Amino acid sequence: MTTHLDTVVIGGGAMGSAAAWALASRGRAVTLLEQFSLGHRNGASHGATRNLNPGYADPDYVAMLAEAVRLWDELEADGGERLLARTGVVNHGTDPTLGEVRTALRGAGLRAEFLGAAEAAERWRGIRFDQRVLHMPDGGQLNPDAALPVLQRLATGRGADIRHGVKVLDLAVEDDGVRLTVDDGGRTEVVTARQAVVTAGAWTAKLLGTAVALPRLTVTQEQPAHFAIADEGALWPGFNHVPGEGAEFADWYSPVYGMQTPGEGVKAGWHGVGPVVDPDRRSFTPEPAQMAALQRYARTWLPGVDADSLTDISCTYTTTVDENFILDRIGPLVIGAGFSGHGFKFTPVVGRILADLATGAGPAPAIFSASRRRGAI
Structure with missing residues (x-):
């Protein structure tokens, strides 16, 4: 059985949930695939507290902070939850x-x-x-334990299809998009999509393999x-x-x-x-x-x-050499990775950037390019 989709988001942690929310808010057809159940403890997006630490001097991060503060307020209002x-x-x-x-x-x-x-x-x-x-x-x-359900609930309310318990076993880049082999509760399925947003956290390198060249994670x-x-x-x-x-x-x-x-x-x-x-x-x-x-x-x-x-x-932390994120588009793949233990505060902004990359609305800041040469901090 083969399912044909427009945009598939792989990984339903903070960044994948935010990408699905941002894309659905723009009226885009989006399906999110998450290998675990909502609220799992296997990755980086769980627990009741993460610091929103504004301690940045870099202008790209400072601009994202100002946007993040506004977007968290909007998510609280829309979701009816204190975040x-x-x-x-x-x-x-x-x-x-x-x-x-x-x-x-x-x-x-x-x-x-x-x-x-x-x-x-x-x-x-x-x-x-x-x-x-x-x-x-x-x-x-x-509060990640409150924020992820809010993001997914708002995304679903705007048309996103959120599927938990679906593990991507294989990803292949093809001329017209991507081809995924997935395990859906023990049933193997083939999914093709025009593009994929990869927000797989600690599983990013394992999933992508040699499909694209990324900075070391x-x-x-x-x-x-x-x-x-x-x-x-x-x-x-x-x-x-x-x-x-x-x-x-x-x-x-x-x-x-x-x-x-x-x-x-x-x-x-x-x-x-x-x-x-x-x-x-x-x-x-x-x-x-x-x-x-x-x-x-x-x-x-x-x-x-x-x-x-x-x-x-x-x-888990998934860390780049310089602790700057990877936010980039490579062919039909939009990649959000390497949040290096300081990304959660930027979750709704990352979702917006990934949606920009997926819809062609604009690039990410150059500091997050996958091809940029990175040196250790």
Whole structure:
């Protein structure tokens, strides 16, 4: 049996759901194929909190941030669900770009102000600060567990066909589009389409194989944790902390990010340093040395939590060498990949860009080109 489609989206995580929503909103015929059920925990688009961290100075990202804030508000209004808790975000430590970030955000109409360490500690006593702090009130926490159903429900309401439990086994580029072999609940089906939007997350390289040349994508299993709150009166913004020099930073794996997840505790984690994995063969268990170091971090820098009472979390990062996304069109394939652990905040904007690429409405910013030479950051 062969099914003929116009546009098929492969992967129904955040970016695929947003692409289906954006395409359906333009009246385009779109079918989304997702190998797992809605709300699964196998990829990167689950859980109740992701930081909307506005801490960017690059003009492309800053423009996307300003658009994202507006689009998240629209999605909340259209979907009738709260998707963003505006707790603000504080970035601190030795990041040398904080001054540039402040200037860029204020130029885009987003709020950003420096606070001294003592003032910041008085406002957010659950966090230890040792240097000035960049406070960004427009940031906060997004809720993936609420956002994905909203995106898919709105897409369906505008004509999209959302199919869960359908795994793409093979993808071939042909002269007139793409040909997919899919497993739909144990039944093999052939699907042809004029074009495919590939938003397969950790499965991108496995799916595309040699069909197209992409920048290297590294899939890691990240293991943040929720720490129990010890200070019930503390207020918790989202936070990002860049280490300094000296012995107390010797066992840091990377900068640390964190936020409060209501009902679960304060989430904290290393950024993009987990073990490299095959997404189909993950352990879902934390790497012991990294988890022990994260507990030491919490004891020193998060006085508002109990570092000995924690629940580990597991998710994937799919990371490019320079941590810039891949948003590009190659023949009949529109590709959204390599979101490198910082893409979720841009979800509706990525959906809009992928829809632009699929409809010929315009290119993505050049920084996201698949053919651009990339150097490590």
